[in-house]
Structures are given as structure tokens and as C-alpha cells.
Amino acid sequence: MIFNFQNEYLNRQSTVQLGITSNIEPLAQAAGTIKEIFQDLQDQGQLLQRYPGTYKWKDPYSDIVNWNADLQTRYRTAVGQIGNEVMAMAMHSEPFENAFRTAQRTQWYNLMLLVNAEKTSLRMFAIARNVPYVRGYRAHGRNRFLRSLGRLNEHPLTNREEQSVNWHPHLIYLTDRGQPARCNFTPSDATGEKEMVNVFENRYVEDRFRRQSRLKNWPSGWGYPRHPQYAAMREGQDANWPACEHCGKSAVFGEYVKGRTVYTAWDEQSVCTCSKYGGKPWELEPLVEVYQYPSYTGSSFDINRGVRALQNIPEGEIIGEYCGTFVPLQEEEDTCGDDTFLMGWEGPSRDFFHPDAEKIRLLSGGLAGNWTRFMNHTDKEEEVSARMYQFPYGGKMRIIVQAARDIVFGEQILTSYGPGYFGGDGMG
Structure with a gap:
């Protein structure tokens, strides 16, 4: 670049x-x-x-x-x-x-x-x-x-x-006094402040979902529990998976079973192998730092960490993937703290697979996540410099972060988590 x-x-x-x-x-x-x-x-x-x-x-x-x-x-x-x-x-x-x-x-x-x-x-x-x-x-x-x-x-x-x-470098942030400090997370289960962890893939523990009953709005035709990321097939059309956004080929045929993927077909000429050969296109992390910006509330007790670019980033470049831990909706109040790092995760795309799909789980980047969790929200459209999209890559649905416009060295990377973010509804 x-x-x-x-x-x-x-x-x-x-x-x-x-x-x-x-x-x-x-x-x-x-x-x-x-x-x-x-x-x-x-x-x-x-x-x-x-x-x-x-x-x-x-x-x-x-x-x-x-x-x-x-x-x-x-x-x-x-x-x-x-x-x-x-x-x-x-x-x-x-x-x-x-x-x-x-x-x-x-x-x-x-x-x-x-x-x-x-x-x-x-x-x-x-x-x-x-x-x-x-x-x-x-x-x-x-x-x-x-x-x-x-x-x-x-x-x-x-x-x-x-x-x-x-620690990972993005677990250290620059305070308003110019000093480095560790990034910590406070859950709501009264276990006290914990040091954040950096991950490159989402975490999913099947037993955590087995302890909870199946939601009423769980997509029809899906087993329960089911790994949240594995791209869903159209009902009655098992071979019709969504195309990988990176290579344009169909996502890997398969079903997640007890910690592994069982493939029902494999044709390397027509099937996406992005996850088999090489890394994700955004694995080369951009030059960013986690930086303490002025508090939204004006209180010295509220630490407002954000992301500052240390390079120019052109419009359209994929710069990261929002990662975290999948959490059942029923556990939101116990383990996720407030809504700051919560991302709603719907079923298959509402427009393409199940038009009636609703939020069926949460993705929490609070304890385990990466630099993308520190991006601050803005309600002003003209200030948005990065957007998040959900798309398939290598047989998995992912939330990727893409530059919405040219980002300048020294600029804070801002995104929009939806109109209800500051109202306590968390990320859309």
C-alpha cells in the first residue's frame, strides 16, 4: 500500500x-x-x-x-x-x-x-x-x-x-497521560475486573448452548445447537451455499459436528478453499493503536478507548474481522457486562435465506476479541469511516470491517452500531 x-x-x-x-x-x-x-x-x-x-x-x-x-x-x-x-x-x-x-x-x-x-x-x-x-x-x-x-x-x-x-499489542492502550496501560473488562457476574484476551477466530462452546432451551425463533430446518458461523443452506437445496466473498466460489459443503466439520462433498475446482489454503485477506493487521479519547460523559472515571489509524487506509479495504465469544441470548445479563462490546448475530441472512430470521445469539467481544471491539460509535453519517458487514468466507459467516472512505493517518476510526446504541440496546 x-x-x-x-x-x-x-x-x-x-x-x-x-x-x-x-x-x-x-x-x-x-x-x-x-x-x-x-x-x-x-x-x-x-x-x-x-x-x-x-x-x-x-x-x-x-x-x-x-x-x-x-x-x-x-x-x-x-x-x-x-x-x-x-x-x-x-x-x-x-x-x-x-x-x-x-x-x-x-x-x-x-x-x-x-x-x-x-x-x-x-x-x-x-x-x-x-x-x-x-x-x-x-x-x-x-x-x-x-x-x-x-x-x-x-x-x-x-x-x-x-x-x-x-499480551497482544492491541491489549495495550495509550492513556490520556501518554502512558501505556492494559485493557481490562468488567463482566456483570461479580467476578471482578479481568484482563482482556486477543483472539483471531470466534469462540464457540457447544455445551454453553445445550444448557439453554431452543429459542422460538430458531430457524426452521436447523438442528440445535448449531455452530453460529457455518453458512446455512437453503431449505430443500442442500448444495446451494452462499458464495465466498473473497473467491466467488461456493462455500464449503459441510456441517459442524462436535468440534469438527464433516464434509459431504469436496470439489476443489468449484468449492471455496480459502480457509484450507492461506490466511484470511485481512490477517495482515493494519497499523492502528488503541487510544484513550475524551470521555463521552465528561467523567474521569469513564475510559473511552478508541482506535487511531497509523497509516492511510483506502476506501473499500477490508481491515479486520470483529471477533468474540458466542453467547446464548439468555446469558446476556450474566456474563457480558454492559452492551458496549455486544454484537447481535442473526440467523441466515434475512434477505437471502430466511426472511423471518431474528437475533438468535450474541457475539461478545468484551473479554475475548481484537482491536475492532474498540471502534467508537457515531450517529453522524459523515463521520463514519468504517462499516461492518456479515458475509461468508471459507465456509463461515463473518463480521468484517471495511473502510467506508479514505482514512487519514492520525484519524480516529469510527463506525455506526445502529441508532439504539447509546440507548442501551447494544450493537445492531
Whole structure:
């Protein structure tokens, strides 16, 4: 994806946050490097989680004894702008390190203007991905130049750098004080506050539904219980499944039985195999951060977490899937807390399969979910930047998140959960 700061954002950043009124064109050239810095830290963080104990970050200070006076001056000046800690974090990004070593004076000046504007987010982004900046810096602690800049504090969240971490980066949010904090969830069953969990697929426990009686509006022709995601067939037309939105082929023939899918037919020429070969098209997570915005109520006790884009996202791009735990309607009051993270899940599409289908279960992203659960709601149509749709992919119905328009770097990603959201009716 080609990254560009839009003029509106650049102008806002340059005049408000950066305190300058310079032409925005030179800044636009540096903007690509900003995106690359975030992308590189995210890629390395994912490798660290995937290969704990074996993946090693590059040492940006390996040749520090050979730095000339110009490099030392550039580094010292940058520390004065963004701080020693953020500078050490940024140096672990190869695009930033390359710019530090090779950028011309004007290019470096413009890059540092943007880094300074985003230094709080950059710091949180690096912390959440367990960048080993403390260890990397202290490994050269005897170097006279680094000693002259001062020591680094301990890692704010853990001292066990370069080890497998027990959180996903999107379980850390940036508070209004510029500090990282864990995302927690408070259910309604009086069990107390719990740390949120990140998942990439929806959770379904069949026994949880067996304990509840079959709903009156349960679709006719369906067994009970039934995995909520498996795409429904038309009654009397067992071979007619909805087409996968990704490949255009029919969804996999099959029925979910006790934790596995039993296939009644398999023809790889005509049947969707998206879930068999490769990942989902939105598995490459966008560059976003969970960010604390001003409270809707104005109370300091109400934490309003939202999602802030750290890249430009073009209109129409699928950027995620809303994930959570399937919950029977009868359990809503006991385990789901309030309606903040509840998504209604209907039966088969009302328009295509069962016109009379109604809400038959809930999808709760409160305890287990991903970054999409933090998207804030807006009633104003012109503010909506992402929409959620339910469609089949790889034999499963999913709720995907798609950019409703071009999203600008630094913008809050807003969606609409329906007209009754603030009235306590939860998501539509």
C-alpha cells in the first residue's frame, strides 16, 4: 500500500502540534518513512511473538565506536527533541536508522518534525511490541558517547525483553497521560475486573448452548445447537451455499459436528478453499493503536478507548474481522457486562435465506476479541469511516470491517452500531 499524508492532516499537524507554518510538501516526503517505521516495528514484533527465543533484533549501536562527529551531533540533537527513550526505540526500526545515517539535512529535519508529533504513539507502539530497546542500549552502556546522554529507565511493562509476551499489542492502550496501560473488562457476574484476551477466530462452546432451551425463533430446518458461523443452506437445496466473498466460489459443503466439520462433498475446482489454503485477506493487521479519547460523559472515571489509524487506509479495504465469544441470548445479563462490546448475530441472512430470521445469539467481544471491539460509535453519517458487514468466507459467516472512505493517518476510526446504541440496546 502506498502511503501518503493527506494535506489536511499534514496542515493540522504542522500548524497545531509542530508549531510551524512551513510548506507541507517537504513533510509529505518524510511521511512515507513514518509509516515504514511503524510497519517495521510491527513486523519485528510479530516475528518476536512467532519465534520467541530465536528471533533477534538488529543492534543499531554495533558500530557506535565509529560514529563521526556529525552522527553524534545528529543523535544528541534528536534526543533533545524526542527524548533518549523514544530515540532508542526508533533506532530499532531499520527505516529510521537508515534515515539517521544517510538522510540529507533537510530530509532529516522534516522527518524529525513528524516523529516529534508522533513520539507518544511511537513510544507506546514500541512498548506494546516489546522492542528490546533497553537491552540494546545498555549493551553499549560503557560507550563514552552514550554515557554522556544518560541511562534509560526500565521497560514500563516488563523486564523480560525478547521473550514471548503474554499480551497482544492491541491489549495495550495509550492513556490520556501518554502512558501505556492494559485493557481490562468488567463482566456483570461479580467476578471482578479481568484482563482482556486477543483472539483471531470466534469462540464457540457447544455445551454453553445445550444448557439453554431452543429459542422460538430458531430457524426452521436447523438442528440445535448449531455452530453460529457455518453458512446455512437453503431449505430443500442442500448444495446451494452462499458464495465466498473473497473467491466467488461456493462455500464449503459441510456441517459442524462436535468440534469438527464433516464434509459431504469436496470439489476443489468449484468449492471455496480459502480457509484450507492461506490466511484470511485481512490477517495482515493494519497499523492502528488503541487510544484513550475524551470521555463521552465528561467523567474521569469513564475510559473511552478508541482506535487511531497509523497509516492511510483506502476506501473499500477490508481491515479486520470483529471477533468474540458466542453467547446464548439468555446469558446476556450474566456474563457480558454492559452492551458496549455486544454484537447481535442473526440467523441466515434475512434477505437471502430466511426472511423471518431474528437475533438468535450474541457475539461478545468484551473479554475475548481484537482491536475492532474498540471502534467508537457515531450517529453522524459523515463521520463514519468504517462499516461492518456479515458475509461468508471459507465456509463461515463473518463480521468484517471495511473502510467506508479514505482514512487519514492520525484519524480516529469510527463506525455506526445502529441508532439504539447509546440507548442501551447494544450493537445492531
